[in-house]
Amino acid sequence: MTDFQQDDFDNWLAANRPGSKKTEMDPLSRFMGALADGTPVVLNSTLTGANAQQAMEKDAAYSSAPPGPPAVEALKQSPATGASMIMTLAQEQSGYNPSDPAQLGSASMFMTYINQVLQCPLYSTVINDIVNLQLSGSWDHGIDQILGYYVGIPQRDLDTIRESLVTVAAAASSNPSTNQVTNLFAQATLSAGDTIDAYMYQSNVVMRSTRHSGGKNQPDYTTNQANMSLHRVQLRFDQANWPSQAENVYNATHQSLSDWLAGGSTPTGDLPDNWAPR
Numbered sequence: 001m002t003d004f005q006q007d008d009f010d011n012w013l014a015a016n017r018p019g020s021k022k023t024e025m026d027p028l029s030r031f032m033g034a035l036a037d038g039t040p041v042v043l044n045s046t047l048t049g050a051n052a053q054q055a056m057e058k059d060a061a062y063s064s065a066p067p068g069p070p071a072v073e074a075l076k077q078s079p080a081t082g083a084s085m086i087m088t089l090a091q092e093q094s095g096y097n098p099s100d101p102a103q104l105g106s107a108s109m110f111m112t113y114i115n116q117v118l119q120c121p122l123y124s125t126v127i128n129d130i131v132n133l134q135l136s137g138s139w140d141h142g143i144d145q146i147l148g149y150y151v152g153i154p155q156r157d158l159d160t161i162r163e164s165l166v167t168v169a170a171a172a173s174s175n176p177s178t179n180q181v182t183n184l185f186a187q188a189t190l191s192a193g194d195t196i197d198a199y200m201y202q203s204n205v206v207m208r209s210t211r212h213s214g215g216k217n218q219p220d221y222t223t224n225q226a227n228m229s230l231h232r233v234q235l236r237f238d239q240a241n242w243p244s245q246a247e248n249v250y251n252a253t254h255q256s257l258s259d260w261l262a263g264g265s266t267p268t269g270d271l272p273d274n275w276a277p278r
Helices: 006-016 027-035 052-064 069-076 079-094 106-118 139-147 155-174 242-250 257-263
Strands: 043-048 123-136 180-192 196-212 221-237
Touching: 006 079, 006 242, 043 052, 043 155, 043 257, 052 069, 052 079, 052 180, 052 257, 069 242, 079 106, 079 180, 079 196, 079 221, 079 242, 079 257, 106 123, 106 196, 106 221, 123 139, 139 155, 139 196, 139 221, 155 196, 155 221
Parallel strands: 043 180
Antiparallel strands: 123 221, 180 196, 196 221
């Protein structure tokens, strides 16, 4: 990026400082949140990429630096920390709390979180779209197709998505002609490589098995169908302009990359299949 919009960033930062007026949900947030009504939103914040270890080391140097100018100088050398700080500010502004995903309106607040990051001039948009899929055939094949749309996600999280889909598919097979709906997965990942990219996903999946009569001389048979709406966003962090903005962001939040990782994931536990937001 070359033409950095300083005024736009100053305005964004002022609007997202702790204590500023909460952002109202836009129509897209309300729409995607409505799709997920009555189902859980689970967020996992992760760091991936070839330079992930280096990013954590620079983040540790920032965290251990004395407050004030020394911390700012260390922060200038840690763009991944800066990328996570922007996401921290956006998440707090959205009202989304990963530690309490059952809170009322959590799905819509997660969508607001995504939109707040999209509006930040320190990020540029690589992908921002909604994929609608209609799949039929075996559940295994359909699940493989769904997973193919999750780019930039660590394998352990892909395994979690698969397990969730397998559970929904089993429920669909056990309750024929009944829609099984899940707001499957919300994901916020930072990938630290030659570029620093943020990947954010939210998906809503409906699975249905239907049993058909084969007729007088044919066996009965079952058909499977899955419909998915997937909002996927890929953003690229502006490393070139980060050093000049580090002090401004530091004055808004001191939260580190480690803080974002630790505070940005929903605690795991034994949740019932019918668990839903209050």
